[in-house]
Amino acid sequence: MEFNGEIRPHDNLIFIAEGDDGGDVVCSVVLTFDYYGNGKSYIVYAVGQDENGVAELQANLYRPDSFVVNEESNQAILEVFPIEDAQDWDIVREALEQWTQTHRGE
DSSP states (O other), X not given: OXXXXXXXXXXXXXXXXXXXXXXXXXXXXXXXXXXTTTXXXXXXXXXXXXXXXXXXXXXXXXXXXXXXXXXXXXXXXXXXXXOOOHHHHHHHHHHHHHHHHHHXXX
């Protein structure tokens, strides 16, 4: 299946989310994308690193009109929503696969 959307990679862009314990969690934005088939917008981001330096990737839906970037601090402010639908997770996997294939070897 070919990905039907627009993928936007981000470098050095962060946002602050609330962790399970109520504390702040710094999240590094990997990419955002819009999927034309359903009109939804998604954000994929990295949270923390394990002992090998590998970050955990997470994804959410977000409202594009809430996405504001402070250029001085490279910090985004946005409203995110959990992904609860298996079809949405399939779309995230498609986007990551497309992005990985496009950026392999860079």
